[in-house]
Amino acid sequence: MTEVPRLSALYNPEELCSALSDYGCCVVEGAVGEGLMDAVANEMAPFVEDTPRGDTDFAGAGTRRTGLVIGRSPTFRSHLARNPVILTAGNHLLGYAPSWNLSFAHYFELFPGEADQLLHRDTWKYGAPPFPNEVDLNALWAVTDFTEENGATYVVPRSHAWDDDRRPEPGEDVAAVMPKGSVLLYTGLLFHGGGANVGNDVRLAVNAQHTVGWLNQTERLLLEFPPHAVADWDDDLIRFIGYQLAGPALGHWRNAEDPFIAIEEYREAHT
Numbered sequence: 183m184t185e186v187p188r189l190s191a192l193y194n195p196e197e198l199c200s201a202l203s204d205y206g207c208c209v210v211e212g213a214v215g216e217g218l219m220d221a222v223a224n225e226m227a228p229f230v231e232d233t234p235r236g237d238t239d240f241a242g243a244g245t246r247r248t249g250l251v252i253g254r255s256p257t258f259r260s261h262l263a264r265n266p267v268i269l270t271a272g273n274h275l276l277g278y279a280p281s282w283n284l285s286f287a288h289y290f291e292l293f294p295g296e297a298d299q300l301l302h303r304d305t306w307k308y309g310a311p312p313f314p315n316e317v318d319l320n321a322l323w324a325v326t327d328f329t330e331e332n333g334a335t336y337v338v339p340r341s342h343a344w345d346d347d348r349r350p351e352p353g354e355d356v357a358a359v360m361p362k363g364s365v366l367l368y369t370g371l372l373f374h375g376g377g378a379n380v381g382n383d384v385r386l387a388v389n390a391q392h393t394v395g396w397l398n399q400t401e402r403l404l405l406e407f408p409p410h411a412v413a414d415w416d417d418d419l420i421r422f423i424g425y426q427l428a429g430p431a432l433g434h435w436r437n438a439e440d441p442f443i444a445i446e447e448y449r450e451a452h453t
């Protein structure tokens with residue numbers, strides 16, 4: 183069994199990048215303060231009651247996934263979405279593409295009694311032939327401690343480099359235990375899955391996934407966030423939800439223009 187590489191909040195960016203390249207995953211312990219995680223939980227609290235629990239084995243009858251965290255949690259927007267950990271890892275892993283951006287950010291509640299999840303690659307969601315390169319970077323922010331008891335995510339270090347038909351054997355996975363405020367980073371090709379929650383407390387997390395600009399986002403973010411909804415956000419954050427070109431001739435708005443111009447025009451018309 184291989185352990186998950188662990189870095190402290192004072193990590194060396196090169197170490198973070200080589201951990202992702204070599205193991206396909208790493209934990210940055212205490213990447214943000216615990217108070218920020220409490221703020222995210224408080225901001226998401228009004229939205230979770232209407233969220234249905236999972237209706238498949240994979241989604242989990244003991245799990246609620248509440249979407250649109252980028253719009254619903256100001257703390258996620260200001261401190262997590264473009265945290266240096268994310269930018270370092272994303273530029274390293276996905277920077278070969280003309281652009282990369284947020285794909286989704288979901289707030290996960292894993293309730294006591296939830297069973298463990300099938301070990302999987304998140305790239306399976308595309309239903310596409312195997313990709314030659316990594317296309318996704320995942321971040322799982324620990325909004326509460328992640329323990330073996332409450333369902334810490336299981337990862338299979340180095341499995342991102344496996345052939346497409348290889349599957350994990352028992353004992354190849356390891357629990358990414360981490361304290362509140364930490365983040366587990368893993369690539370789209372890494373086998374992983376939520377653990378079983380055999381404790382008494384809910385395991386809380388934000389799962390933010392990032393994708394090269396030439397793939398569909400999981401959340402249709404531009405539908406939820408038209409220019410008037412985001413005009414006062416930071417420019418970089420606005421680009422990060424998809425208001426940017428995705429390739430030399432991809433992701434246009436209107437007459438082959440950069441979609442960020444829609445934001446600029448809105449601002450000009452309303453100041």
Ligand SMILES: O=C(O)CCC(=O)C(=O)O
Nearest residue numbers: 290334335374375376377
């Ligand atoms: O909740 C977790 O620990 C992982 C969930 C996951 O991998 C997924 O839903 O794709």
Ligand SMILES: [Fe+2]
Nearest residue numbers: 302303304374
């Ligand atoms: Fe997953």
